[in-house]
Amino acid sequence: MPEMPPMGAAVNLGRMAEFDGKTVLITGGGSGIGLATARQLVDAGANVVLAGRRVEKIDAAAKELDPTGDRVLAVGTDVSREDELDELATRVRGRFGRLDGVFANAGMASYNPISPRADVSDAEFDRYVGVNFKGAFFAIQKTLPLFDKGGSVVLNSTCLAHRGMGLTMGLATMYGSTKAAVTSLARLLASDLASQGVRVNSVSPGFIRTEMFDELAPTDEARDVCSQLVPAGRLGTPEEVAEAVTFLLSDRARYITGQDLGVDGGLVASQPMNPPVQM
Template identity: 55%
Template sequence: MNRFTNKVALITGGASGMGLATARLLHAEGATVVLTGRRAELLTTVAEELGERVLTVPADVAKTAELDELYRRIDGELGRLDVVFANAGTAVFKPAAELTEAEFDRLVGINLKGLFFTVTKALPLLERGGSIVLNASWTQYRGLAGASVYAATKAAVTNLTRTLTVELAPRGIRVNSVSPGYIRTDMMTEAIPDAAAREACRREVPLGELGLPEQVADAVAFLASDAAGYVAGTDLIVDGGLTYAPVR
């Protein structure tokens, strides 16, 4: 398929995990991809892998000045955006009473503030027919001990999906979100370093497996494509049935 031929797609957190899988898929289907993240060396590696039709701009989404520079680069070199996948995020899992102010600020700064300004600062470059996909999480739907602030930021993401849908629909810009479950990424390994704990997560999933970044990328690509042209304000859960499974 070539759903994204002649389209320009921005992916934050695009050098690893779900962002990288989405970059590979959209690029394979014809998109020019703009990748941003905090680690310049990883972005360079991805750019070398993908070859042509790639622009990399190191940036921390929690810093609005760096987002401004990102969009200056996109405007100057590409002139527009058709797709934004606001994927960059971080996680800290610990009891609420143990969460530090610095950890709170980091979670909110990247997962909510960074995502919000990623979207709003992209708007001057998005044309009618554009699509925005936000990365939320299954944790907003079910209580998970140790995920208080992380889950709260993700609940805010889906609320933004709905409110921004209403705001941007008159401009012909669709907004949707994805809520991944347990996905095999470096971030999951860092957040849950104990292999036995990750195995316990796998056993919770009705389909019996941890998800793959490529499976989330498939959902993002659908929402960003013309095939989802009448889909707006929706959160697509990609979790193998985890959200609505009985709590064991």
């Protein structure tokens, strides 16, 4: 009798075939959660389209994921511009013909360390809405015609859509409120698109150690403060969010739609005991 592979190896082989023949679009795919999700999808057999405003980032990510260029396509795209999203849809159709999934991940956030309650300008307001909400809405609208056999859409929201952090009327408020619109959009689209066989869900990450997070919390002290707010006692990783996104995109989640999945170490639902209570 031939020797059986270890149990872990058998599981990995199953995951490798999970997305064979499927194509998934990821906006904001050049770094952080988007890139981590792309890695998992490529490992699971998917073709992946990386869209992002920073062309050098998505080009480098595509070469890292697929040096041959056969299964990963990078398309420079500002999601706040409809004409560029039209071009993105055209490029996807020309290369892969169709889509099976979309991860609307592109987003922006900034923080004023001098005055977190600083006035938000008209231009800043429009930019947040344009990238975080309008970009998600039109990325889905423009690519829906590429779904011909049902599929799955996942939108990236945030824990700030569910819990305030005391940065009232600052730029963090703009980030949280536009992402709250994304969470609502996922629920509404889940109903609207059910008849087309398209599932729609969202994820709400907490404090995840990405480039964007490090820009907002640039020191060890700032990151320690954030960690102390999390019941799990640490920051999350992009890979941990990517696991949730990959699950929601997969057929394993075929009976899940209209849901928001928190990936936040308990940040929204619980409160850490500090100092810990000795039981």
